[in-house]
Amino acid sequence: MTNTRIFFVGGLMSFRAQFNWLNPWILVPALLVSPVAQILLFAYVGRAAGVGDDQFFLVGNALNYAAIPCMFAMTFAISGERWGQTLGLVLVTPARRLPLFLGRALPVIVTGWCVAVFGLAVGSLLLGVRMGATVWPGLVLAVCVTSLSCTGLGLVMGAACLRVRDGATLGNVVFLLLLVFCGTNVALEDLPSWMAAVGERLPLTHGIEAARQLASGATLGSVSDLLVRELAIGLGYAALGLATLGWMERDSRRRATLERM
Amino acid sequence: MRDRLRQLWLCYRLQLKILLISPFEGFLGIVFPLMFATATLMVYAVNGDEAAMAYAGLGAAVMGVWTSVTVSASTLLNRERFAGTLELLVAAPTPFSMVLMPITTAMATVGLVSVGITLVWNRLVFGVQLQIQNWLLFVLSVLAATVTIAMFGFLLSVVAVRYRTAWALGASLEYPGWLLCGFVVPIALLPVVLHPISYALAPTWAVEAMRIAAAGGNPWNELTVCLALGLGYAAFAAFLGVRLIDSARRNATLALT
Structure with missing residues (x-):
């Protein structure tokens, strides 16, 4: 019961705190305007370059943007606690670490999922991409799986933030790597082989590929x-x-670096 | 006059030092647009059209100036607020606009560094050769882009003075700016309804002037419109700044606590 409470209530409180939510309008520019703008940017780049079609860029960038909340929220969950000088208090509790940190991941996964689905829906309306109603359930599932896998990467970054001081910069650098290596805007087969090989080992790559095939009418079984x-x-x-x-927690305690700003 | 120039220079130099050692505003201000320029050129490279690559490569170089200014300028006053220095700046006898302008110019200077780095990166990674027919006018156009984007940042920082989470506003302006100013996509491709917004943005004219100068044409018309718009931003920001700051002082809302 305690673990369930830590998982849900602790996760929700941490999630709300990291955005400094005085009201939900902060979500609008950060998580709703930017993904649509990124989709439009690359869809028009594709049109200007005569490469791919709108659907290719719509799916790639909508899913790529799911990575933003998933990675940043996990990163800020740690660095935000440090900034609020509550990191020591959180880590000194006897609470089990698994529900403690996975609880912080759950609302992040839901946010990433919502951001990607919003980007897909609004982007398809603005670009005039028509996807049949039968496509959406599979697409939504692919988005869900991709959000989950990006949150896994977010956990690694959250751990790094026990040592790295500037979580925002780290998060942006990883986001940029995903943008360039995961086939977001250039199909994996068009990337140099070494880049494709790196992309194969990153979250997002296979999710984008699956979502693109689903959007083109493939069945769930085939992807x-x-x-x-x-x-x-x-x-x-x-x-x-x-x-x-x-490991980082133990090491931070040993070196007394937990509160280092 | 001499005192004013000294104040502007000192303010600019100090802020530039702060920005250049900031991982977020210095390092990322350069790397973020650079990677987006890379992603863009990778799309153009699929078809290997050299003219299109050169077109996009030139515009992509200015993306960094836009990023450095919009993202940082929107949080400029919040940064001062968190540092506890906003009240001191407002209370100082120096006009507030004379404090903000060198700061946003310092931000644009970081962007100027990214112009050079992006051009070199484009050459080394994508083989995009910079063929400039008129270097003087080209450099002038790049400087016009830098100065007018700085003025836009000045306006942005003033507008966001009462917006507690202004960082989100700045971040959300990044991609629309890249698209609307025609950095990597010709404006003619955008929906007609967006054209007036594009033409109201000074960088649109600066990038156009850069391309005309590179092709050996005469970009003076574009440069004139660009600088006129930049002056308009600065005048409007100065006008608005006095009123917004007065209002914040009168209502005791400067600290937003």
């Missing part, structure tokens, strides 16, 4: 291997993140 791979990569990063969190 299940891609979604399973995306999920496996995400879980791998989540396991790495949790292990690193434990």
